[in-house]
Amino acid sequence: MWFLGIGVALFGWQWYKLGPVYNWTWEQLGWVSIPFVLAVLWWSWADWSGYTKRKAMEREDAQREARIEKHREQLRGPRR
Structure with missing residues (x-):
């Protein structure tokens, strides 16, 4: 759940040009997708295990x- 919250926060900051991601370009937002991928991997592992x-x-x-x-x-x- 933490991964999802971090991803949403980073995406929101980029969308509204706030916080530490203010100067990031949309190409650099690949870093923002990492928490979403980690959340999917976590939920997949949690269900599988x-x-x-x-x-x-x-x-x-x-x-x-x-x-x-x-x-x-x-x-x-x-x-x-």
Whole structure:
């Protein structure tokens, strides 16, 4: 996601002639495409390796554990 944000920022700066890319020509914008390519490569690897699914399962497990703990606390009732 960071790669995509960097690419969008660089492209926006070039489009509006702002920031460090002010003097770059459109031919030099090949450098701006590098973060987009890296983002595609990252997402491809993440899907291929199972990283995305593993992280989603970890989030689901954490939510389930939090829900179970919340219900345990409710079943214990107020402490005296």
